[in-house]
Amino acid sequence: MIDFELTEQEKASVEKAHEIAEKHFRPISRYYDEQEHQEPQELIDLMWSKRGEGGLMGLGIDGALRTEELCWGDAGLALAMPGPGLGGAAVFAAGTKEQWGKFLARFNEGKPKWGAMAMTEPGCGSDTAAITATAVRDGDDWILNGEKIFVTFGHRALDLSEGIVVVWASVDKSAGRAGMKSFVVEAGTPGCRVEKLEKKLGIRASDTATVVFENCRIPFGNILGKAEVKAKTEGFKGAMATFDATRPIVAAMALGVMRAALDMLRDVIDKEGIKIRYNAPRNRQTALEHDFMEMEANYKAARLLTIRAVWMMQNGLPNALESSMAKAKAGRAATLITQRAVELMGPLGYSREYLFEKFMRDAKINDIFEGTGQINTLIVARRVLGFTREQLK
């Protein structure tokens, strides 16, 4: 039965996340944007203390909606909060029960910790099959070598906490995609260091690190999934399966940023005494009404595509197509909405006294990370046409 009603539990969860976002994220939003790379320690401690209450981001409809709310508060800060993150998601998706215990239990105890995912390299982004980092078997160990860039949480996971980084590396370059495997590296492992923190256009409260692996020795059991290289591309499929789960969550982050801009713009319009007439036909709408309705409709479109992708995953339905649809749409909508909000606000939109310009900078990353809008559009196109990657490059 087609239904858009949230459960009572989901409603309460969203409400709580919104309260946290409004009370604890939004007031310090500008400060940590301007003070890039400074730790929002109080907020980190607060959120860590609330981790059992379902306050953090997560997978599933509940998690996606909480993600939207927290990113409504501040997307950069939301991406600075401790938790298993993308690294944890990979362990959860591809690891054994023992590995869950070994690598994920830490996210429930002690001091704040972060989990990161290291995939992108200086020479490859979306083309993850071109990864050059290597993992070589040496007795009971693996030895990792390579350089990873744009690692979200890298610094916090490795330098500021006893976190983990999930690293993608090839165990057999001649096997191409089939040789791609993921490995868990724990903080404090010799041969692994953070070399650089990126300075970025937006989401400045979030750390984006370059991590270098030099003869980094990890136990054999830290590989996620099987060590054997098969003719089939199982390892790579593991990475892609992770994306099916995480792309809608990134789309949910975009939703938070676009709604932040929309809500703020609506407040301004309301104060000016302007009402948006949703029943006015196109030929009777003012330019502002037309723009605002287009923005709001794009937000709704992105939101429903996102919730559908998450709902499918929750119900065990294959959602690769729908995940990419949601991600492509949400990235594009966030970019459109936040840029239009700056435009409509005129000089006030451009001023750093207000948050509109920050929303615009923060929004842009959503059309880039976890697969750019273009790579996601390409995935959608292949599915629509029924073409392989060789047929549609």
Place this chain on the structure above:
Amino acid sequence: MISFSPSEEQQMVVNTVKQFATDVMRKQYRECDESGAIPAEIIDTAWELGLVVSCIPEEHGGAGWEHSAVTGALLAEELAWGDLAMALHILTPWLAILPIVEMGSEAQKKKYLPPLCGGGFAAATAALAEPRYNFDPGALETTARKNGGYVLTGSKCLVPLADGASFTLVYAREGKVNQCFIVDKGAGGLAVGGKEKNMGVRALATYGIELKDCKVPADNKLGGDKGCDFARLDNLSRVALAAMAVGVARGALEFSRDYARDRHTFGEPIGSRQAIAFMLADMAIEIDAARLMNWEAAWKLDRKEDATREAGLAKAYADSMVMMCTDYAVQVMGGHGYVRDNPVELWFRNGRGFTAFNGMAIV
């Protein structure tokens, strides 16, 4: 709890209509567009599916199914996928039936519903749009003046099947509010003009009508003295049209997608090029987005909540979406999209109509 799965009954309705659309509508839509008429057999076959009168209460001759805008949207999408002109024709009786079922007085239901439940297709229709620049359904210029009964004055256009309709629901402004009046065929002061010539939906017979001091009994104001909820009817219409826009766009995507797979240039299918493939991907994304937004609006209407915001956004979004998709479909096919041997030019013409079709369908 969030769900995007139609119920089993809804899926059955969808399957039935899809079958009909594939076997009947898709076989003849081009001839109908060229000749400007739909064969009676097609309309009769559709009528026999029983979907149109099913929502009439049993005591008034129908099947007494609970009316659902979500189900209506699902059904309208499939019909419009088959052919928009036929879909609008087949669902025209709903323009008269649904407002009476939902908002009519007992006397109105008793008088007007049973005759529609007889054997064959029964034409009854509604008139909302007006032939003037800057038309706005919220600010009608057709007026209703109380004078014992009511006196209706004004011009209407895009009234489907007005010529053969046994009665027409005419929307008019009474004071500052829009109300709806049941005008019987042949009422004094009611003049049905000639068949209109439109860019698209050429097989659908639409007419202009003139109301010159057209006298209507006081009992024929929809809902009696308390009148009707025009905003809700307007929203149900938006949902119907947005659903049809989704159906038309889906047809355009499927046809141009198949073409992009088959058509080879420089040794490979044109769908192997991102310039083409990305158009198809954007169509797929926007079609799904528009459908989901419209479902949400319909779902809200089924809960009897105000859905002006949702329906307004869904309709505006679907209007742009269907134009983009039908345009892309023509573009993907190039010259082959421009010739009338292929359907996409027809869908392109139909797609443009949605911004003008206010009030021409309701679910």
